[in-house]
Amino acid sequence: MDWHLLGLSFITVFLSELGDKSQLAAIALSGRSNSPRAVFFGAAGALLLTSLLGSLAGGAVAELLPTRVLKAIAAVGFAILAARLLLFNNEPSVDSKQIP
Numbered sequence: 001m002d003w004h005l006l007g008l009s010f011i012t013v014f015l016s017e018l019g020d021k022s023q024l025a026a027i028a029l030s031g032r033s034n035s036p037r038a039v040f041f042g043a044a045g046a047l048l049l050t051s052l053l054g055s056l057a058g059g060a061v062a063e064l065l066p067t068r069v070l071k072a073i074a075a076v077g078f079a080i081l082a083a084r085l086l087l088f089n090n091e092p093s094v095d096s097k098q099i100p
Helices: 003-017 021-032 036-064 067-087
Strands: none
Touching: 003 036, 021 036, 036 067
């Protein structure tokens, strides 16, 4: 087993999931329930399943496409997201006269 890759995957997923909406949902569920242990195991199982599906899908796509093409697709996708966030402001502007 590649321990370096295991540690890198753990750290990456752990840091990306901190403060995520799934973590906030688990906090809300455990606050309302009498069994926070059940909420923990349910949330952990869901994260394991989604990570497994992502790993399997990533491995299958990596078999079909070269790494350079995958990186290019990811770069274009992130560039499109960045352009949409920066250029298309769909939030209504707040006028100072509208604030009570």
